[in-house]
Amino acid sequence: MNEAFAQLKATFLKELPAINAAIAREIDALPKLVRPVAAHVMDAGGKRLRPMLTLLFARALDFRGDNLQTLASSLEFLHSATLMHDDILDNADLRRGKPAAHTIYGITPTVLAGDVLLALANEIVARTDNPALTSCISKAIMQTATGEIMEIAAIRKAHITRAEYIEIITGKTAYLIQSACEFGVIAAGGSERARTGAKTFGLNLGIAFQLVDDALDYTSRADTSGKPLGGDLREGKFTLPLLLYLESLPADQRAITTRELTDVNLHPVRQDQIVADVVGQGFAEKTRDEAKSYLTLASQALAVLPECLEKKLLGAMIEFVLTRDK
Amino acid sequence: MNEAFAQLKATFLKELPAINAAIAREIDALPKLVRPVAAHVMDAGGKRLRPMLTLLFARALDFRGDNLQTLASSLEFLHSATLMHDDILDNADLRRGKPAAHTIYGITPTVLAGDVLLALANEIVARTDNPALTSCISKAIMQTATGEIMEIAAIRKAHITRAEYIEIITGKTAYLIQSACEFGVIAAGGSERARTGAKTFGLNLGIAFQLVDDALDYTSRADTSGKPLGGDLREGKFTLPLLLYLESLPADQRAITTRELTDVNLHPVRQDQIVADVVGQGFAEKTRDEAKSYLTLASQALAVLPECLEKKLLGAMIEFVLTRDK
Structure with missing residues (x-):
């Protein structure tokens, strides 16, 4: 572990x-009935990557003010709201190794608690009376919801292209991370140039983050990530490791395997075999390589920031995204 | 039908x-995949009560500008988003006499399309760069979601008081109607006094609107409202007609009937009998009477507006709320 990475962890x-x-x-100020569901989701030990990005960008640009943590938390609430609705969609039993909210509280309270967290995110930003922040979060909500809908629509659709896959992960993951970076610049009153740089950094970091996530889905054991190995494939999601594997097959074999993968009744043993082939032939690793090219763009975008500790830490964040194993 | 009422209809x-x-x-500008669900919900022929309130308040205060319809539509999108999530909660098959969205498109796409409509409402308001509007809609989203959660939590809970019931309907219905009125005043740049008046009008109109809705649930045939008669009772909701009926019973009978109503397996024939008693003994009508007292407050609040056609139409709106039969 190099020095900047150690500093980032610290x-x-x-x-x-x-x-x-x-x-x-903020959770304590919510209506009593929502608190248990909201607290369950927010306590589940996320990395707080988004708030940290807001803090680092704001400080790199000499933010003077208070309550930055509250503003930074708004996008974490938004993120959690989307996870709650998302877990219902995926019918996921686990989230970060703990039972998903809807398995404890039921679908309806979870949908509504997700709505409340989304409303809370929005309200925290509205309190700032800053139209640039309002505009940013309203677009982030729209793009994230759109990305998730695109993802559902693509389930068991074998004709998904690599470009469509990138569009989906940009929507469902990267725009929110982009907004977290942009929030920091806006809060600090940074220049247009700094804002553009922060957006480029965040967008590319976010795409890379999801690419690594999709690689980990094939390689990380359930006891580490809290999810079953190859879960995406089993849910009918064609993520990059699988797309690369299919591209590598001869045309006739590709057609057969593709048809198998769109079949909701494909036997688990055959699923296991394809997962093993994807990993064994290095397509999870190749997906990480793809992430690297986005991280290079993210790294270059940091040039808009002055030399400072936070810039170094944001550089280390790039390494964190690439090397994380859960 | 008096003259003002005829003018309102016109x-x-x-x-x-x-x-x-x-x-x-706005629907056409949504991502292609969301459009069918969103269009289904928005086409279902709502009364557009909320946009109309925004228009009338803005014009009463000499609104000068364009695109008022788009701003006014934002709260209709928010309203529809809550209906979509609400119908999933109620497991409702029909909405305004048409199949509820989730029965056609499934739960997940409906949850996410609801999120998109909520995001759209938010985004339309963000476009105005007006922090007063942003603050207003962010509070409306929070209060509406909170009211709905309170409503679920109260299902089959017999100990609900009349005050708690009013708190629930204020949250789930009245705040959004209040915000629609407030939107008009803010858009027109009206005074603080006008804004307070508009809020008082909207809040009381909204409470009365829901009281009449809850009375109609006991009296309006399915072929008019699109819902089964006494649906609230069957879903375990203690609304005012039922609360008044229970209050009218001798203590021992009240205890027995209350216990029956909290039982999810209560026989439909017994349900029919209680519905008939509630209506036969005039408690739907008494609920309408209760609405009248809120409408009196709404009517008084209109004093803040200058004499004009819109003021007359808002007065007629009060009559519409009281006399509507579907």
Whole structure:
């Protein structure tokens, strides 16, 4: 582990209590009935990647003000709201190794608690009276919801192209991470140039983050990630490792395997075999390589920031995204 | 039908095409995949009560500007988003006499399309760069979602008080109607006094609207409202007609009937009998009487407006809410 990476880990540890305290304050102010569901989801130990990005960009641009943690937490609430609705969609039993909210509280309270967290994210931003932040979060909500709908529509659709796959992950994951970076610049009153740089950094970091996530789905054991191995394939999702594997097959074999994968009744043993082939032939690793090219773009975008500790930490964030194993 | 009421009907007919055109423009700009679900819900022929309230308040205060219909439509999108999530909750098959969205498109696409409509409402308001509007809609989203959660939590809970019932309907219905009125004043740049008056009007109109809705649930045939008679009772909801009926019973009988009503397996024939008692003993009518007292407050609040056609039409709106039969 190099020095910047160690510093980033130390920064996460140092900042987490204040971020979590801001989150807890907002949860405590929610109506009594929503608190248990909201607290369950927010306590589930996310990495708080999005709030951290807001903090780092704001500080890199000499943010002077208070309550930055609360603003930074808004996109974490939005992120959690989408996870709650998403787990219902995926019919997922686990989230970060803990039971998904809807398996404990039922679908309806989870849908509505997701709505409340979304409303809370929105309200925190509205409190700032800053139209640039309002505009940013309203677009982020729209793009994230759109990305998720595209993802559902693509389930068991074998004709999905690599470009469509990138469009889906950009929508469902990258725009929110882009917005977290943009939030920091807007809060600090940074220049248009800094804002464009932050957006480019966040968008590419977000795409890479999801690419690595989709690679981990094939390689990371359930006891680490809390999810079954090859879960995406079993749910009919054609993510990049699988798309690359299919591209590598001779045309006749590709047609047969593709047909198998669109069949909701494909035997689990055959599913296991394809998962093993995808990993064994290095397509999870090739997906990480693809992430690298986006991370290069993210790294270049950091040039808009002045030399400072936070810039170094954002550089280390790139390494974190690439090397994480859960 | 008096003259003002006739004028209100004529105004609805005259304004509807422009409101519906603004709604259609926004739907057409949504991502292709969301459009069918969104269009299904938005085409289902709502009364467009909320956009109309925004228009009337803005014009009463000499609104000068364009695109008022688009702003006015934002709360209709928010309203529809809550209906979509709500119908999943109620497991409702029909909405305004047509199949509920989730029965055609499935739960997940409906949850996500609801998210998109909520995001759209938000985004339309963000476009105005007006923090007062942003703050207003963000609170409306929060209060509406909270009211719905309170409503679920109260299902088959016999100990609900009349005050709690009013709190629920204020949250789930009245705040959004209040916001529609407030939107008009803010858009027109009206005074603080006008804004307070508009809020008081909207809040009380909204509470009365829901009281009449809950009375209609006991008296309006399915072929008129699109819902089964006494549906609220069957779903375990203690609305005012039922609360008044229970209050009228001797203590021992009240205890027995209350216990029956909290039983999810209560026989439909016994349900029919209680519905008939509630109506036969005049408690739907008494609920309408209760609505009248809120409408009196709404009527008084109109004093903040200058004498004008719109003020007269808002007065007629009060009559519409009280006398509607579907």
